[in-house]
Amino acid sequence: MDMQKETIFSEVETANSKQIAVLKANFPQCFDKNGAFIQEKLLEIVKSSDVELSKESYSLNWLGKSYARLLANLPPKSLLAEDKNHNQREENKNSQNLLIKGDNLEVLKHMVNAYAEKVKIIYIDPPYNTGSDGFAYNDDRKFTPEQLSELAGIDLDEAARILNFTVKGSSSHSAWLTFIYPRLYIARELLREDGVIFISIDDNEISQLKIICDEIFGEANSLGIIIHNKLNSKSDTLNIQKNHDFLLCYRKSITPDASLINYSVSEREVFQDNGRFYILKDSITTRGDGGTLNKRKNLGYTVYYHPETTDFIGVSDYDIELASSSNSEEEIYSDNEELIANGYVKIRPPKVRGKLGVWTWDINKFNNEKENIVIRKTNNGYQVRKRTFIEEKDVFKKAGSLYTKVKTEGNSRSILDYSTNDGTNQLSSILGHPDVFSNPKNVNYLKYIFSLVPENNYIALDFFAGSGSSLQAICELNIDDGGIRKFIGIQIDEKCKSDSTAFDLGYKNIFEVTKKRIIKAGEKLKKENPNYNGDLGFKIFETVDDFRAKDESELTLSNLSFFDDAVLKPEQYDTLLTTWCVYDGSLLTTPIEDVDLNGYKAHLCDGRLYLIAPNFTSEALKALLQKLDTDKDFAPNKVVFYGCNFESAKQMELNEALKSYANKKSIDLDLVVRN
Secondary structure, eight states, X not given: OOXXXXXXXXXXXXXXXXXXXXXXXXXXXXBOTTOOBOHHHHHHXXXXXXXXXXXXXXXXXXXXXXXXXHHHHSOOSEEEEEOHHHHTSTTTTTOOOEXXXXXXHHHHHHHHHHHTTTEEEEEEOOOOOOSSSOOOBOOOOOOOHHHHHHHHTOOHHHHHHHHHHHTTTBOSHHHHHHHHHHHHHHHHHHEEEEEEEEEEEOTTTHHHHHHHHHHHHOGGGEEEEEEEEOSOOOOOSSSXXXXXXXXXEEESSOOSOOOSSOOOOOSSEEEEETTEEEEEEEESBOOSTTSBTTTOGGGOOEEEEOTTTOOEEEEOOBOTTGGGTOOOHHHHBOOOHXXXXXXXXXXXXXXXXXXXXXXXXXXXXHHHTXXXXXXXXXXXXXXXXXXXXXXXGGTTSSOOSBOOEEEEOTTOOOSOOOOHHHHHHHHHHHHSSTTXXXXXXXXXXXXXXXXXXXXXXXXXXXXXXXXXXXXXXHHHHHHHHOOOOEEEEEEOOOBOOTTSHHHHTTOOBHHHHHHHHHHHHHHHHHHHOTTOOSOOOOEEEEEEEOTTOXXXXXXXXXXXXXXXXXOOOHHHHHHHHHHHHHHTTOOTTSOOEEEEETTEEEEEETTEEEEOSSOOOHHHHHHHHHHHXXXXXXXXXXXXXXXXXXXXXXXXXXXHHHHHOXXXXXXXXXXXXXX
């Protein structure tokens, strides 16, 4: 075993480096000994697999696309820190839920190694770029035109134009696309092979978003666009009223499992009545020539309906002999005065082409199957309609392109309501004040989206967490069906405006709103469900400036390193340990165990032993070797130590000892020095 040296997050990245790495890993025969790509070799493979080649193609290009691709590949320039005070509280210490503070692009990059192919569903509600939503693209990476030209492989003029809009706070289509592209690109890496992503958007950017999603996820992986009726919207006197927005849905890849999302009752509306669910069907009348009283005399009768009690009954109150010779309702029908006196109204079949009509059910069927009938008030009177009862589990068995809204009758509770106003009311009931956050998403709407996934044990990610509606929705879903879904929410600590209600209430930034909402929602849900023992807590992490970072103006392809030697403060020590564990593939919720080596504190996580503290003595080394031999539960496969705290002689001693020592458990140990 030879000691390996590495500096994490310092790999040379270009706009295509990840893609080239994938090609080299899977098609090494397509590269020569100097690393040059041999196009003909790849074409040979494709042709031999009977893949149809097409010369037609299209793509969306914009100023900044090359920069967006570069951003997707560049390593993070921050570290990850843990909020220990919050995480060690009783309700949070064992939680598998996460709330992470920071720029979501930075956080997603940190998550890649640990969470790649682990997330089942992603929901995001990114800025819509309406011109009034406050979106403006800003970038704090301080590249020079020469650096960007070299890294992105573009000419100096284009590099200068890109940098011009990235530092000015632009809200152009190009700026928005440059903002969203790298986030979606990395999000795809996090999805399981059977994972799906839902993206809320309105018509300002839907055309552009659809094309780049086709590029990132593949056009064949589009599951469709769901139209979301918002029920309430601002008045627009100049253009077509916008009462809806869109939900784009893509899968990670084509899999043998067809049930990526639940498949839908095609009817528009589902109703609830006395705890049972039903679908509203057609009226029990016909409009054809055969549906007239003179031809089907046995289907003529009056339905008497009480608008207040909703009671109804079919009454045979017509002269069947006159039915074939007259078309006068007054001649054929005789009103039931007793029922009318008791508040009932009479409902008779509508006319068919000027002739008296009939029902499609005879009177016996009507009165015997009243539970399958619903009477509705219309502008022209009343409708008598059929209904079909369905099981609660089948209410949303299939996702339609138009969201199905569950109506309510009597004192029944609404199951789904997509009004933005209700989203505001839900947040207000949690935080105790309206207007803390603009247009929060409706929790019931998000519960519906998450329930489209046909399982209840998965990781859900929202990297535009906002007020935290999606995180509350996951907790409520788990209570509803006993699921063990885990959420990951990411929210930047965007400052609250000084003239905002949130600022007046003491919230410094949006992240504080998100955090407070999830805490309060958990407390409320626990109070309402005292017997529930599921996970209502969450752990907090955040991105922090790299305390070893060099000035980015020094960065070039040949000198891309973010680290300087530094004496670590306690919080820096913990931050380095957290960042390394995630970089090496451990989830943020994975426990890190302290290991005592004769007074020297090491750390064990997922089979990796971390040595960060200074003053690693020969006695600590002996203790390590002894523990490898005698502790049956101690079996690390990798030792990572912080080179800045290990002088050269100590590094060599550690390397030689682990290389030559034949431990009794025959463990093969990799040794890595990290700076």
